[in-house]
Amino acid sequence: MWRLNKVRHKAGRQGDSLEELKLKRREHERALRQARRDRQLVSKRLLLNDDEDQPEVTMDTDTGEQDVLDLFLRLQHSGPGKEAHLKALSKVLRDPSAQLTFIKQENSMHLLVGFLTGSDATCRLQAVRCLHELSHSPHSNLSSACLPATPYLLTYLPGQSTKFTELCLYTLGNLCPDSDAVKEKLLAQGIIPALANCLENQRHNLAVVEAVGFTLSQFLQAKNAPEKIIPMVLASSLLSNLLSVLTPDPKFGLAPAIECAWCLHYLTSSTKDNKEVLAHGALLQCSSLLVSLGGAVAEGNKEEGLELFICPLLRCVGNLLSSCPENELSAQAGDVRMVAALCALVQAFLQSRPALARESAWVLNNLTALSSASCSALLTLNLVPGLIKLLPFSHGINTMILRILANIAHKKKDFCAELARCGLLSALCATLKMADQEMVTLSMDVLYMLVVGGPQVAEEFVRQGGFSLLEALQYNSEGAIRRRATHLLEEQLLSYSSCCLQEDSPCS
Numbered sequence: 001m002w003r004l005n006k007v008r009h010k011a012g013r014q015g016d017s018l019e020e021l022k023l024k025r026r027e028h029e030r031a032l033r034q035a036r037r038d039r040q041l042v043s044k045r046l047l048l049n050d051d052e053d054q055p056e057v058t059m060d061t062d063t064g065e066q067d068v069l070d071l072f073l074r075l076q077h078s079g080p081g082k083e084a085h086l087k088a089l090s091k092v093l094r095d096p097s098a099q100l101t102f103i104k105q106e107n108s109m110h111l112l113v114g115f116l117t118g119s120d121a122t123c124r125l126q127a128v129r130c131l132h133e134l135s136h137s138p139h140s141n142l143s144s145a146c147l148p149a150t151p152y153l154l155t156y157l158p159g160q161s162t163k164f165t166e167l168c169l170y171t172l173g174n175l176c177p178d179s180d181a182v183k184e185k186l187l188a189q190g191i192i193p194a195l196a197n198c199l200e201n202q203r204h205n206l207a208v209v210e211a212v213g214f215t216l217s218q219f220l221q222a223k224n225a226p227e228k229i230i231p232m233v234l235a236s237s238l239l240s241n242l243l244s245v246l247t248p249d250p251k252f253g254l255a256p257a258i259e260c261a262w263c264l265h266y267l268t269s270s271t272k273d274n275k276e277v278l279a280h281g282a283l284l285q286c287s288s289l290l291v292s293l294g295g296a297v298a299e300g301n302k303e304e305g306l307e308l309f310i311c312p313l314l315r316c317v318g319n320l321l322s323s324c325p326e327n328e329l330s331a332q333a334g335d336v337r338m339v340a341a342l343c344a345l346v347q348a349f350l351q352s353r354p355a356l357a358r359e360s361a362w363v364l365n366n367l368t369a370l371s372s373a374s375c376s377a378l379l380t381l382n383l384v385p386g387l388i389k390l391l392p393f394s395h396g397i398n399t400m401i402l403r404i405l406a407n408i409a410h411k412k413k414d415f416c417a418e419l420a421r422c423g424l425l426s427a428l429c430a431t432l433k434m435a436d437q438e439m440v441t442l443s444m445d446v447l448y449m450l451v452v453g454g455p456q457v458a459e460e461f462v463r464q465g466g467f468s469l470l471e472a473l474q475y476n477s478e479g480a481i482r483r484r485a486t487h488l489l490e491e492q493l494l495s496y497s498s499c500c501l502q503e504d505s506p507c508s
Helices: 014-041 061-076 082-092 096-104 108-116 121-135 141-145 147-155 162-178 180-188 191-201 206-220 225-234 238-244 255-270 275-279 282-298 306-321 326-333 335-348 354-370 372-380 384-388 397-411 413-421 424-431 437-453 455-463 466-473 479-496
Strands: none
Touching: 061 082, 061 096, 061 108, 082 121, 096 108, 096 121, 096 141, 108 121, 108 147, 121 141, 121 147, 121 162, 141 147, 141 162, 141 180, 147 162, 147 180, 162 180, 162 191, 162 206, 180 191, 180 206, 180 225, 191 206, 191 225, 191 238, 206 225, 206 255, 225 238, 225 255, 238 255, 238 282, 255 275, 255 282, 255 306, 275 282, 282 306, 282 326, 282 335, 306 326, 306 354, 326 354, 326 372, 335 354, 335 372, 335 384, 354 372, 354 397, 372 384, 372 397, 372 413, 384 397, 384 424, 397 413, 397 424, 397 437, 413 424, 413 437, 413 455, 424 437, 424 455, 424 466, 437 455, 437 466, 437 479, 455 466, 455 479, 466 479
């Protein structure tokens, strides 16, 4: 989603043709999702110096390459000014062409490793800054070139200054997306235990926590993460420590909690059975945070980056709900407060972040599908009318809202009558006229549950002109819609059709 990039601090029948179009659309959407995922996998992070605002380089390419050669020669010879030369080199290495020039020099990486492992702490810091600039390169082959330095970066994680540790972590995190070979090498060198140890010992240092979260998330997005990386993570202390730092610090800001929340999202979305994650109390903690955030958003909290924190929390909860035993849902997900928070999030982000509003509705759908108490809470708290008003919205929000309403109708017959009293029937009359085939199909599914729930609902739907709407749908191009419309008319509503003839106004 919205992650930070910089760290500062016609043949055949028509029905068959439609099925083919739907299949092609699903394949296209799958390809788009994969493309988005691939772009995420190559995301990198640049840690700026304290005296910098922008990382861009405006130097002439030829000048930058010549500067690299000059500095490389000076660093090869003994004498004073090594620190200044390394600092100048780190700035020159912002230029992608200069990066390639440096790597092409014989023993260039060994030169940096020499300074990295030397006794001069200042030179060590400038050397790791140079490595960090190289790791941020758009040239994927530079990751492999930096491999000689990775064992030392891992070794230096504990016991160094915060800035040095941050640079090591972000450099390691930048190196892994470009090459599977680099990723495998880092795993073999023990990066997961090293990250666990670093987070364990420095969980009160939030700048380091943020860096650990970023680096870990880079590995958790790998294609082989479910088989190879996640078992290592679950066997370490990482999960419990990620949860321990999930609550934002009001003084430091949201960034560390955001990174840890994304790690939890990648864990829960890549694991078939989330029982171990549930056993650590992840669902309860993420749900509690969402309840608090929903309340804050409802009160007008517009803190920068808040949506970056809410998004992974929503995905964690949505994924964990399916693994949670039904008898523990109320205790772990807090039905009443949770549904209120989710509704608040849907409303708050409807215009500004429709994708986030859809994510909130998705979690509410998962919750109502599993919990009768959450369905009851929506009705008791009078939240259903607000949901019904969202049915005209697109971006997939309206279809998700219909699924939520279907969950409520499915749970109890009494709920059907309450949904009708909330104005759902007139809303369905509107959605049945939509061009969106999925919305029409879902609307008829919801309508079926409502009219089966009681004769009063069926009679009211006919009185509102629903009979003629279904008659028109019998001529729809989609076969499934025609069959549903015919079944509703002949099996559920035909005996009430006289109501329509008694109305003063024509049905439409």
